[in-house]
Amino acid sequence: MALIPLIPLLFLDRKVLDNDMKISTDILIVGGGVSGSACGAALMNSGYKIICIDQGTGGPLDTSRGDHISPANVAAMDSWGVLEDFFSIGATKRVGHEFRSSISDLLLRAEYSEMGISHPYFLVVNHEKISSTFLNFAQKNPDFTLLQPYSAKEFDITDGDITKVRASNKDGELIEVSAHIVIACDGATSSIRSALSVDTFEHPYTHPMVAFFSERPDVLKPDDYFFRYSGDYGQLVIQQRMDGTIKITMPVGDEGIPWWKKSTNQERIAIIEKIAPELSGIQAELGGFYPVRMIHAIDYAIGNTVLIGDAAHAIHPARGQGLNMGIASMQTLIPLLPKPDQVADKTAVRRALGAFQAFQKPLNERIIARNHSAAMDMEMGADDNRAFVMKKQNEFLKVMASDKTLRAKHLNEATGYHFGAAS
Ligand SMILES: Cc1cc2nc3c(=O)[nH]c(=O)nc-3n(C[C@H](O)[C@H](O)[C@H](O)COP(=O)(O)OP(=O)(O)OC[C@H]3O[C@@H](n4cnc5c(N)ncnc54)[C@H](O)[C@@H]3O)c2cc1C
Structure with a gap:
């Protein structure tokens, strides 16, 4: 050669x-x-x-x-x-996040603009x-x-x-x-x-993850926020997509993957809406299952x-x-x-x-x-004692939301500023 x-x-x-x-x-x-x-x-x-x-x-x-x-x-x-290239293909911005309980109590709300960083948003790209x-x-x-x-x-x-x-x-x-x-x-x-x-x-984690796609329900506001819901029936997260739809991700519980695969929309929503009431009435299209390790x-x-x-x-x-x-x-x-x-x-x-x-x-x-700690919380959120675990988590989130130092640490880590954001 x-x-x-x-x-x-x-x-x-x-x-x-x-x-x-x-x-x-x-x-x-x-x-x-x-x-x-x-x-x-x-x-x-x-x-x-x-x-x-x-x-x-x-x-x-x-x-x-x-x-x-x-x-x-x-x-x-x-x-x-390269940033402008992403906007030119339709990337959008997520400017904050809200953690809510399953009865829609606000536990923590944050906007990245409060950090004084140069680009106070997540870039949302499929x-x-x-x-x-x-x-x-x-x-x-x-x-x-x-x-x-x-x-x-x-x-x-x-x-x-x-x-x-x-x-x-x-x-x-x-x-x-x-x-x-x-x-x-x-x-x-x-x-x-x-x-x-x-x-x-x-x-190896016990519970695989399942993802769904859906139109955004009108009641889920603001449009450019990430949401996490947790309560007696478990935990799920909702992320905006660049086309305005949403992705829902949650651990698979005892019902198992085969159940989700053959479930009707009505059966899916019966589980999902108990965790996030704002999602009742959506059409949840299956995105995929992910064994996690x-x-x-x-x-x-x-x-x-x-x-x-x-x-x-x-x-x-x-x-x-x-x-x-x-x-x-x-x-x-x-x-x-x-x-x-x-x-x-x-x-x-x-x-x-x-x-x-x-x-x-x-x-x-x-x-x-x-x-790993968040993953274990999510795992426990799919287990039998989830109501107890979620209640403790939700109480801690409220403390974090109201404590200036903890809140700043939470925001720094969530946004990738692990050594703190230069203000
Ligand atoms: C359901 C789910 C949700 C997620 N959500 C998030 C999230 O919200 N935020 C986040 O940050 N991360 C998230 N992740 C994780 C994220 O998707 C991965 O960490 C990321 O895509 C890894 O990128 P990578 O390039 O390192 O690896 P990969 O995406 O696996 O890319 C590997 C590349 O290598 C190529 N390749 C492999 N072997 C060879 C070979 N022998 N020769 C040539 N090419 C090869 C493949 O073709 C592929 O293009 C999520 C993952 C899952 C499953």
């Missing part, structure tokens, strides 16, 4: 790129989901040669997954120059549009090449470094990429994590490779942090990387990735611990 130099390849059309070939690059991103595509966008104007391999076929992605991007990440996306928008932006960088749909299957590993990655498409066409840095964004079942034998800490890699940095996003930490969606942790990692990682003219220095690469792990992992441990 001929060794083809990288630079001319970047200007060749897709047909030529699909031939069997060997490529050298500075940075190889494996996976073009939210994390990998955000990485590509964040590396705009960085001066590195970048290849991103993604196995997605361009078919529809699961729209029920994460779709609210935190204010801290929105600020980062603005600094990368999950399937997030990575395509990041990737379209990244592809404006002449040094960025997307190879899709290619699946990375074989990894040559020497002294802990991934020296070559071989990927193929469905026609069996093969590419081989050598890179100074490998950024593994290949999701919760990461093949790179397995190839590098990275141990994980795992916790926490998977946290023991190491993020291994040789010249770094695990990012769900490849490093797949978590319960209880606090809407999964997607946001992947995007937020870029703010730490990219400034630490050796400059393009030093990227061939293996020691500098290992030092940079080690520094990333040293900073990011303890922060993520804290986010994951708090997320």
Whole structure:
């Protein structure tokens, strides 16, 4: 197989790129989901040669997954120059949240404008549009090449470094990429994590999640708020969608997935309206079921490779942090990387990735611990003693709402300002 130099390849059309070939690059991103595509966008104007391999076929992605991007990440996306691209595809804003009891008592209400931050809103974008928008932006960088749909299957590993990655498409066409840095964004079942034998800490949750879509009922106001309802019959969350409809997510209780699958709308609503009375009368269309498992890699940095996003930490969606942790990692990682003219220095690469792990992992441990606590509350909210658990939670929410310090901490964490928002 001929060794083809990288630079001319970047200007060749897709047909030529699909031939069997060997490529050298500075940075190889494996996976073009939210994390990998955000990485590509964040590396705009960085001066590195970048290849991103993604196995997605361009078919529809699961729209029920994460779709609210935190204010801290929105600020980062603005600094990368990609934010306007999201508004141009119809992204909307969520400006606050309300936690309510199942008898519609207000427990906590907050607007992000009270924090004095630069972008006081969550960006609301359907999950399937997030990575395509990041990737379209990244592809404006002449040094960025997307190879899709290619699946990375074989990894040559020497002294802990991934020296070559071989990927193929469905026609069996093969590419081989050598890179100074490998950024593994290949999701919760990461093949790179397995190839590098990275141990994980795992916790399987008992209750899978179920998602529904519906028209927004007129009584659910304001339109640009997130709502959480909890009471004697359990807990659910309601998130606005970019088209004005809503997504409802809740744990599956003893009734089980088969029951929900064959349920009529009337049967669904009989359960849902006991938790959130404002949802009585909706048509709840099933979005999907999600078995939930926490998977946290023991190491993020291994040789010249770094695990990012769900490849490093797949978590319960209880606090809407999964997607946001992947995007937020870029703010730490990219400034630490050796400059393009030093990227061939293996020691500098290992030092940079080690520094990333040293900073990011303890922060993520804290986010994951708090997320796990919320996930366990959600689990208990689907168990028999839920009335007791929800009552305690609701009392605590009222305390938090009225205590200035607790409220500020709650808002900082919810919006991605884990070290506090600069006012
Ligand atoms: C029901 C539900 C609700 C959620 N809600 C929220 C929320 O409100 N807020 C939030 O922040 N998060 C939420 N999440 C979590 C969020 O969706 C994920 O954390 C996020 O999508 C992970 O992104 P990722 O890019 O790291 O991984 P993935 O999205 O899994 O992307 C991995 C990518 O790698 C590619 N890939 C995999 N293997 C290979 C290979 N061998 N070769 C090439 N390409 C490969 C795949 O094609 C894919 O594009 C939710 C999740 C669920 C299930």
